[in-house]
Amino acid sequence: MPGEAVTLQLGQYAGCAGAHWWGLQVSAPRSPAELRVSTLLRTEREPPTPRLVALELKGGVGELMAGGAGTEAAAAWNGKVAAYLGNGSAPPDAGSRREDASRDGKGSSSSAVQGASPAPSRLAVSQEVPSGGSVRLWSDYLNVRLHPKSVYVIRQYMHDGDCGCLEAFGQGESLLQDPGCVEELEDRLHFYVEECDYLQGFQVLCDLHNGFSGVGAKVTELLCDEYSGKGILTWGLTPVSSNAGDSRKNIYRLMNTALGIARLSSHSSLFCPMSLRGSLGIKPQPPVAFPYVDCDASLDYHSSAVLAAALDTLTAPYRLCSSQGSMMHLAETLTFSGRKVVAAWASLPFPARPGCLLPDALCAHPQAVPWKLLSPCRERKVSGCFAQSVVLRGVGKESHISCAGKPPASPLHACESTEEALQRYLHTLFPGAFSTSHVLEQPCHTQPPYPQFFSPLLTRQGFLLDKPPHYPSAAVDSIPVLAALQAAPVVRTLLRGLYKDVQKLNARRWASFFSAGVEQDDFQEALEELQTLAQAYETGFEADESEDEADSD
Numbered sequence: 001m002p003g004e005a006v007t008l009q010l011g012q013y014a015g016c017a018g019a020h021w022w023g024l025q026v027s028a029p030r031s032p033a034e035l036r037v038s039t040l041l042r043t044e045r046e047p048p049t050p051r052l053v054a055l056e057l058k059g060g061v062g063e064l065m066a067g068g069a070g071t072e073a074a075a076a077w078n079g080k081v082a083a084y085l086g087n088g089s090a091p092p093d094a095g096s097r098r099e100d101a102s103r104d105g106k107g108s109s110s111s112a113v114q115g116a117s118p119a120p121s122r123l124a125v126s127q128e129v130p131s132g133g134s135v136r137l138w139s140d141y142l143n144v145r146l147h148p149k150s151v152y153v154i155r156q157y158m159h160d161g162d163c164g165c166l167e168a169f170g171q172g173e174s175l176l177q178d179p180g181c182v183e184e185l186e187d188r189l190h191f192y193v194e195e196c197d198y199l200q201g202f203q204v205l206c207d208l209h210n211g212f213s214g215v216g217a218k219v220t221e222l223l224c225d226e227y228s229g230k231g232i233l234t235w236g237l238t239p240v241s242s243n244a245g246d247s248r249k250n251i252y253r254l255m256n257t258a259l260g261i262a263r264l265s266s267h268s269s270l271f272c273p274m275s276l277r278g279s280l281g282i283k284p285q286p287p288v289a290f291p292y293v294d295c296d297a298s299l300d301y302h303s304s305a306v307l308a309a310a311l312d313t314l315t316a317p318y319r320l321c322s323s324q325g326s327m328m329h330l331a332e333t334l335t336f337s338g339r340k341v342v343a344a345w346a347s348l349p350f351p352a353r354p355g356c357l358l359p360d361a362l363c364a365h366p367q368a369v370p371w372k373l374l375s376p377c378r379e380r381k382v383s384g385c386f387a388q389s390v391v392l393r394g395v396g397k398e399s400h401i402s403c404a405g406k407p408p409a410s411p412l413h414a415c416e417s418t419e420e421a422l423q424r425y426l427h428t429l430f431p432g433a434f435s436t437s438h439v440l441e442q443p444c445h446t447q448p449p450y451p452q453f454f455s456p457l458l459t460r461q462g463f464l465l466d467k468p469p470h471y472p473s474a475a476v477d478s479i480p481v482l483a484a485l486q487a488a489p490v491v492r493t494l495l496r497g498l499y500k501d502v503q504k505l506n507a508r509r510w511a512s513f514f515s516a517g518v519e520q521d522d523f524q525e526a527l528e529e530l531q532t533l534a535q536a537y538e539t540g541f542e543a544d545e546s547e548d549e550a551d552s553d
Contacts, residue, residue: 002318002326003198005039006189007232009054010216011207012159012237015061016300017140018205020308020450021146022050027445028115034442039319039548040203042195043149044416048352051196052150053188055215057166060159061151075546131396135301141449151187151312159209167252170517171261172214186226187221193227200326201231205311205496206264208236208273211516213260218523220267231327233315234268235306236260238275238289238295238376251505254282254325254337258502261495265340265533269331272342272485273375273494274310276303280376280494281501288372290348291463292455305451309444310346310374312482316391317438330485333436334387338536341495343375347461348444349479350392351456358439359412362425369429371482377494384539385488387434392422394462394480395442443478452476492537499530537552 008020025041025297026048041048064492069252096347113504135141137159154175157166166172193199202223206216208346216234223232240258256272257280265271278285287297318327352361397418407416415421418439426435443462446454454476456468462479507520 001036001198002039002268002324002329003200004196005201005203005318005327006192006196006206007040007050007203008201008219009052009056009205011210011212011237012056012060012138013207013209013300013304014205014212014239015054015056016239016304017237017307017311018052018054019142021306021311022052022142023449024308024312024445025050027145027447027450029445033321034440035316035319036321037209039200043295047145049145049147050150051192053148053185053192054151055185055212055444056151056153057157057159057217058153059161060137061153062137063547065472066282067429098256106150107183127491135299138304143169143300143449149191151154152188154183166215167214167249168211168513168516168518169217169256170514172211172216174220175215175516176218177433182222185222191435198516199227199230201233202227202271203315203327204234204259204264206234206236208257208260208275209238209541210256213256213264214517216260217263217267217415220264222552224267225529229328231318231331232268232270233327233331234264234271234293235311236264236271236278237304238273240282240303241300250282251510252513254280254498254502254505255510257412257456258530259518259523259526261341261498262529266529268333268340269328270342270485271340272344274344275376276306277376277432279308279378279497281378281497282504283378283501285376285378288374290372292349292458294453295457296453302451302453305346305453306346307374308343309348309446309481310483311478312343312444313346313391313393313481314389314485316393318438320438323438330389333434334389335486336387336487338533339386339491341491341533342485342487343373343491343494344485345369345371346482347371348373348481349458350482351393351461352395352480353465354459354461354463357413358392359415359421360408361395362412362421368480369484371484373490375491375494377490383489385430385433385486385535388426388430388484388486388488389438390422390426390482390484391440392418392437392480392482393440394478395439395441396443397439439525444481445478446476447485448475454479485539487548489537489539492534494532495534495537499527502527514526515533
């Protein structure tokens with residue numbers, strides 16, 4: 001078997017996506033056993049706990065941290081999920097739901113600090129509270145236990161406020177140059193690594209828009225040096241919430257993103273930027289929208305839930321019980337010829353009707369796959385790809401696609417399995433691309449605290465109805481999902497657009513950004529790295545594309 005993975009969450013928005021992701025892990029039934037639970041979770045004890053190291057700022061974690069100790073005394077809530085109405089205050093018995101910290105590897109336990117005030121939104125936000133307005137922190141809806149080694153609070157900076165925030169790349173880099181911080185991180189990593197039977201690598205979820213991009217650059221460099229040969233898959237995450245009216249924050253976001261992509265990709269086996277933002281550039285674009293999801297993209301609770309469902313699907317290839325594929329194998333199939341950056345696509349839910357055969361669902365979209373680009377770029381249309389990894393889940397795997405005695409309605413209906421039908425469909429739309437694909441029966445399970453932001457046109461299993469039911473629609477328990485990682489020309493558009501936007505800045509106006517620790521020469525070097533990365537995705541038609549870009553500017 002490929003073995004276990006250790007996950008790192010760096011920053012508040014990374015924590016938001018991570019909290020949803022862990023919720024998806026524990027809500028999924030164990031049968032059919034298509035995905036190895038032990039890849040991500042420590043399953044030797046009940047309940048299973050994530051193999052996780054999360055770096056957070058002071059005030060960035062709620063009741064999860066007992067007394068805010070920031071090192072060993074982590075206490076996780078393990079109560080039942082419920083829904084409530086009101087102004088964000090917890091019901092009277094909320095405090096009784098706190099329990100002692102989970103036992104550490106030596107059998108000892110850390111008790112919660114007495115007198116810690118109950119977290120106001122430690123409960124699931126369901127259909128009764130659709131806005132998610134009472135959710136402030138990722139720990140507010142985390143519904144799994146964490147080991148005391150999981151959360152490390154960086155006390156030098158505040159999570160929120162007008163000052164003392166981790167807002168620049170150089171500040172993040174400086175943190176990981178502190179021997180005490182590095183020693184603490186290495187200790188936590190070694191704890192999880194040493195209990196693995198065989199470590200296949202690391203998943204890094206990292207805020208890309210703030211100073212955590214600098215933290216991530218140093219963390220991935222450390223992993224690359226200390227765990228040579230192991231896979232490092234890095235996901236650079238950016239919330240939709242805009243900095244409209246605050247040009248300073250918007251410029252900082254742009255420069256953090258440019259530096260982050262350049263540095264994180266150089267130390268990772270594979271790097272994928274993900275967001276519901278319309279663009280990572282300076283000009284605001286409408287957020288990504290899905291036809292059957294009523295998502296308020298400005299809420300981190302909502303947007304991160306979409307990214308978590310995509311992540312849970314995209315990472316399936318190295319978690320399959322039936323496959324020997326590893327994290328490094330996935331990276332190597334996509335990142336050849338210097339293409340270290342990949343784009344993510346997803347269809348949430350994948351549009352299919354109850355009992356519909358997969359060829360019928362695919363034939364309804366003969367010109368383009370019905371998915372949305374989750375790697376922010378002004379160009380959102382499919383423009384071919386060099387290599388891709390595609391996962392479809394939640395669709396029945398009938399053994400015989402075509403009906404006996406009848407001619408097949410299409411070449412896809414002539415296929416003998418859903419795997420073959422999907423592969424043929426991909427070959428038709430992406431001729432010449434190297435495509436790997438997997439079809440899973442297990443859907444993405446969406447019980448609370450996952451938000452109920454789905455269209456009333458969906459059944460409880462996430463399949464499409466012709467019209468809304470006469471009775472109140474039930475909660476959507478699961479959805480089919482189609483997702484892909486692509487090394488594609490669209491990545492060039494993303495990187496080139498980011499490079500051009502940063503080049504237009506007058507660096508002298510932003511001396512405060514560079515005073516945090518980044519040298520101007522290093523910044524220019526990172527920009528050149530972006531340009532070099534972009535060139536790896538050229539197809540020979542760039543002259544026409546350059547004219548189109550000039551017209552759009």
